[in-house]
Amino acid sequence: MSEDFVSFNIMRILQRNGWVIVQYHPPGGQASFGLNVSGEILYPDLIGYKDSMIVVLENKPSFDSGDVRKLRKIMQDASARNQIIKYVEDFCKDRSIGASGTLLLLWAHGFSARQPPNPLQDINLICVQDDGTIRVTQAILNPLII
Amino acid sequence: MANKIWHPDDLNSAQWFIAGSKIRGLDWIPNVTPKPGSPEFLNLPESMKRILRLDNPDLIATIERRGVDVPVVSIEITTTTPQSQHAKQRVPRLVAAAEADVPSVYIIPGRKKSGGSTYSLTRDLYYGIDMIRLINTVPVFIYTYPDKNGSLLRDINYPNQPDLKHPETITAFQTIDKIMEYRLDDKQIQDLNSDPWISQEIKRQSDLGTSAAVAIENYDTLTQIETCELKAFLEKNTRIRPNIIRQTLSRLPRRITNRDKTLIFRPRGRMFAHAGDPYCGMLAFFDYAFCRTGRSVENRKMNLVYMPAGKSVSFITREFCRAGYYKYWSKDCPFRNDDVPSIDDQFTISHHLQYGCVFTKIKPLRIYGYFSDMIIFRDAILVF
Numbered sequence: 221m222s223e224d225f226v227s228f229n230i231m232r233i234l235q236r237n238g239w240v241i242v243q244y245h246p247p248g249g250q251a252s253f254g255l256n257v258s259g260e261i262l263y264p265d266l267i268g269y270k271d272s273m274i275v276v277l278e279n280k281p282s283f284d285s286g287d288v289r290k291l292r293k294i295m296q297d298a299s300a301r302n303q304i305i306k307y308v309e310d311f312c313k314d315r316s317i318g319a320s321g322t323l324l325l326l327w328a329h330g331f332s333a334r335q336p337p338n339p340l341q342d343i344n345l346i347c348v349q350d351d352g353t354i355r356v357t358q359a360i361l362n363p364l365i366i
Numbered sequence: 367m368a369n370k371i372w373h374p375d376d377l378n379s380a381q382w383f384i385a386g387s388k389i390r391g392l393d394w395i396p397n398v399t400p401k402p403g404s405p406e407f408l409n410l411p412e413s414m415k416r417i418l419r420l421d422n423p424d425l426i427a428t429i430e431r432r433g434v435d436v437p438v439v440s441i442e443i444t445t446t447t448p449q450s451q452h453a454k455q456r457v458p459r460l461v462a463a464a465e466a467d468v469p470s471v472y473i474i475p476g477r478k479k480s481g482g483s484t485y486s487l488t489r490d491l492y493y494g495i496d497m498i499r500l501i502n503t504v505p506v507f508i509y510t511y512p513d514k515n516g517s518l519l520r521d522i523n524y525p526n527q528p529d530l531k532h533p534e535t536i537t538a539f540q541t542i543d544k545i546m547e548y549r550l551d552d553k554q555i556q557d558l559n560s561d562p563w564i565s566q567e568i569k570r571q572s573d574l575g576t577s578a579a580v581a582i583e584n585y586d587t588l589t590q591i592e593t594c595e596l597k598a599f600l601e602k603n604t605r606i607r608p609n610i611i612r613q614t615l616s617r618l619p620r621r622i623t624n625r626d627k628t629l630i631f632r633p634r635g636r637m638f639a640h641a642g643d644p645y646c647g648m649l650a651f652f653d654y655a656f657c658r659t660g661r662s663v664e665n666r667k668m669n670l671v672y673m674p675a676g677k678s679v680s681f682i683t684r685e686f687c688r689a690g691y692y693k694y695w696s697k698d699c700p701f702r703n704d705d706v707p708s709i710d711d712q713f714t715i716s717h718h719l720q721y722g723c724v725f726t727k728i729k730p731l732r733i734y735g736y737f738s739d740m741i742i743f744r745d746a747i748l749v750f
Contacts, residue, residue, distance in 0.1 A: 222398075224375040231378065231525065244525035248375030248398075252445055252518070252526055314517050 221332040221348065223247045227265055227279045229352040230330045239268035239275070242311045253307050257293055257300045264294070266330075269308050274323050275364060276304060277346070279330035283337045291327050291343055301325060326364055330354075370435055372399045372414075372426040379443065382524035383425055386539045389546060399426070402725030403700075403717040404710075413437055416466035420458040420736060421729050423470075427542075429549060437463075438549040439542055440470040443528065445511065445518055448475045448487035454647035457494060458733050461650050464502040465661055467555050469545050471538055473528055475518060476510030484516040490584075490655070493575035497654040502661055503556055505545070505564055508571060509538035541567055580655055582629065588652065589630040593669060596628060603673075604744045614747045621664060622739050622749070628669040629656055630742075637679040638689050642730030649737045663736065663750075672734055673742040682746040694727050 224246045231244055244266055245251040251263035266277035276294065278287035294300045305323050312319035326344065333347035333355060344364040345357040356364055371394050373380040380396035387394075399422055400406035407415075411434050417426060424443050428435035440463040442456045453474055463470040472495070477486045492508060499506045512519040512532035519529040528535045540563065548558050558564050582588050591599055600611045622628075631652055633645045649672055657666040679685045695702070700714040707715055717726070724732070734741060741748040 222375060224377055224398075228377045235523070240522075241525035244378060246376045246378060248373060249379060249526055250445055252520070310517075314514065315522075 221281050221334065221350070223279055223281050225352075226281060226330050226332060226348045227277075229348050230277065230279065230346055230354060231266060231268075232352075233354055234266075234268045234270075234275070237270075239270040240312070240315075240317060241266065242269050242274075242308050243267035255294060255300050255303050257297050262290060262294060262300075264304075267304065267308065269312060269317070269319060272319070272321060272323055273326055274304060274308050275326040275328055275344075277328045277330055281332055282335050283329070283331045283345075287329050288340065288343060291329060295325070295327050295342070326362055327359070328356075328364055368395055368430045369393060370395050370397045370428045370430075372397050372428065374399050374422045374424070376424075378524055379425060379527055382521060382527035382530070383427070383441070385524065386530050386535065387543055387546070388539065389543050389550075392550075394427075402721070403714040405713050407717065407725075408713075409435075411435055411437075413466050413468070415725070417459075417463050417468055419724055420462040420732050423459045423463065426468075427546060429546070431552075436549065437466070437468045439545045440468050441542070442470065442472045442474075443511070444472075444474050445478070445526070446474070447478045447480045447485040449485040450488045450490065451644040451648055452485075453487055453491045454494070454651040455644045457498075457647045457654075458650040458737075460495065460498055460506050461654065464498050464504040464506055467502075467504055469505040469507075469555065469558065471507045471509060471542055471545075473509050473511050473535075473538060475513060477513060477516050478511075478518060479516035489574050489578035490580045491651075492571050493578045493580045494651045494655045496572045496575040497658070499568065501654065501658055503559065505555075505558055505568060507538075507541055507567060509541075510534050582656060585652075587631055587633050587648070589632060590668075591628050591630065593623065593625055593628045599630075600742065600747070604742065604747075606745060606747065611747075614749065618749060622669050625666065625669050627667075628671055628739075630671045630673050632673045632675040634675045636676065637674050637685050638728065638730050641728075642733065646730050646733040649733065653737050663739075666739070669739040670737060671740045671742055672738040680744045682743040682748075686741075686743065690728065690731050694723065694731070698726065699723070 227246045231241055243253045245263050254261040254263050264276050265279045268275045278291055280287055309319050328344040328346050330346040333349045336347055339357045340359055342359050344359050347355045358364055369392055371380045371383050375398055377396055384394045414437050417440055423440045425441040426437050427439050428437050442459055446452045460470050477484055495506050495508055512529045512534050519532055521527045521529045544563050582590050597615055631649055653670050657668045657670045659665045659667050674680050700718050739750055
């Protein structure tokens with residue numbers, strides 16, 4: 221299973237469930253938004269918005285501890301979180317999508333369901349199956365409603 | 367009939383193409399463009415490989431003819447800020463397609479906001495694109511990525527792709543569909559140039575290019591010299607010993623010495639970082655804008671020399687060798703193996719016996735090596 225298959229199917233399922241895709245950065249594509257995290261530019265694979273919630277995803281063919289570290293690096297950096305919120309607000313404003321008030325940030329790592337790992341405390345895990353459907357392992361206090 | 371849309375691991379972009387084309391009754395199968403040296407690469411026709419020899423385009427549409435995938439159009443889509451040098455990044459891909467007799471469409475922002483500034487597309491790109499079209503007699507088109515006051519308008523269903531409902535994207539697809547219709551009717555690519563829609567689009571772009579007043583002196587990275595002054599130039603601008611200069615110049619091919627003038631491209635930036643962008647593309651652009659007279663790199667009215675001027679890259683041993691060909695040889699060259707090859711290695715060795723590392727070395731090496739008559743370092747001269 222390729223990273224593109226993982227990203228593409230998660231993106232489509234998010235869309236079908238009413239999420240607006242704000243950033244989509246598959247392995248063969250180009251990112252539209254880069255985050256400055258302590259001088260390092262990071263490009264989230266996928267950012268979605270729905271009902272005052274923002275989900276930030278990193279995807280790989282199989283569970284990847286490097287992606288988990290990248291997500292934690294972003295989530296622990298206040299400036300990075302604010303950059304994401306600002307980008308989503310601007311994106312929604314340009315498209316007349318209401319996105320005001322407190323926005324809740326969610327974090328998720330997508331990968332193939334062939335090797336399901338243990339749930340994490342802080343990051344939702346989204347396992348993509350061979351038929352493109354997904355299973356979500358929700359992190360504590362970090363629900364992902366699909 | 368299996369028509370394919372090839373993409374470099376971005377299924378979303380292939381589906382955007384399928385949704386954007388208005389030609390009915392065609393079934394499209396998205397395919398990942400195979401990696402050189404893989405078994406799948408062997409299924410590609412030579413015309414497709416010629417498109418891939420410099421870089422990997424965003425999308426290539428092929429139609430099947432007698433069991434062969436025939437490339438009909440190559441498509442580039444960039445969201446880069448479009449100021450002068452950035453806009454040229456994709457030029458090598460357009461050149462590779464045109465030299466393989468395949469039309470291409472380049473979608474790039476006409477303007478884009480970034481960091482508090484709004485950047486606009488410079489018209490010299492239209493001039494360079496028109497030269498590629500004229501020299502190869504193959505249509506090449508530029509369309510702008512839809513925007514609203516510099517904010518790019520992406521498609522709501524196909525994230526990161528141009529808005530399919532925007533008039534500019536609809537016009538781009540009118541051209542793409544017209545190109546595909548010609549090939550579906552088994553007409554020659556040159557016949558396209560006389561099609562009313564295509565000729566109208568060519569004229570519109572050609573007029574934009576003509577209005578750009580492109581001239582060597584407008585680019586501060588370019589120096590033009592008389593070819594007979596090359597020795598003095600090298601003595602002044604390099605640390606190469608005079609006898610090495612003299613002996614190297616005495617071995618130049620007549621093709622180079624016969625041309626009166628030499629154009630030297632001296633960028634002060636990176637060489638390989640960020641895939642050599644935008645310098646690889648600028649080199650290809652300058653070739654077509656100022657040097658080329660025909661489809662082969664032998665057909666130039668002026669020599670084209672690449673001379674990396676940045677401190678960290680101006681010596682052959684600093685980056686060109688280390689991060690370039692030596693690293694390639696030490697890590698990837700399959701001829702280093704002396705044991706029984708794995709299944710994958712069998713295909714890689716075969717590929718390299720057939721093509722060398724034309725398709726497998728890093729993009730900047732491919733492009734610098736293809737477009738340069740010479741590469742001048744401060745400690746070495748490479749002659750092509």
